[in-house]
Amino acid sequence: MKAVIAVTLKPGVLDPQGQAIQRACTSLGYESIESVRQGKRFEVELEAASVEEARRLVEEISDKLLSNPVIENFEIESIG
Amino acid sequence: MKAVIAVTLKPGVLDPQGQAIQRACTSLGYESIESVRQGKRFEVELEAASVEEARRLVEEISDKLLSNPVIENFEIESIG
Numbered sequence A, B: 001m002k003a004v005i006a007v008t009l010k011p012g013v014l015d016p017q018g019q020a021i022q023r024a025c026t027s028l029g030y031e032s033i034e035s036v037r038q039g040k041r042f043e044v045e046l047e048a049a050s051v052e053e054a055r056r057l058v059e060e061i062s063d064k065l066l067s068n069p070v071i072e073n074f075e076i077e078s079i080g
Helices: A016-027 A051-066 B016-027 B051-066
Strands: A002-009 A033-046 A072-079 B002-009 B033-046 B072-079
Touching: A002 A051, A002 B033, A016 A033, A016 B051, A033 A051, A033 B002, A051 A072, A051 B016, B002 B051, B016 B033, B033 B051, B051 B072
Parallel strands: none
Antiparallel strands: A002 A033, A002 A072, A033 B033, B002 B033, B002 B072
């Protein structure tokens, strides 16, 4: 089974990398780019007997390994 | 307007970070996790007169700034 997980910074958490990209856009003439937030995206291949079991497993590793729950949220974008 | 862009390593490009996470899963007892590939995810806020104009702009900055076309692919996941 394959799952895609999006990990994003919580609102209010500063994102210097995103800000740097936004400034680079402006300096290259892309002035209509107002903000950029950078997050992570994981593609996980796993063995599971059912989609429910896979979801439980992916939620567990997303919370424990793929994200930092203090500053990040995760969302399972697709699974199956 | 808001766009979400996924940047992933091309097939065949080594992903040592993803491999390290997969090994960490195994050593924590999550042996059913077979592979992990790490990519990037960008949320971009921009001003554009139409979805078409926004898409053209987002494709341009994705190619020039958000991804390295030698080793990465990008995909516009949503726009509007």
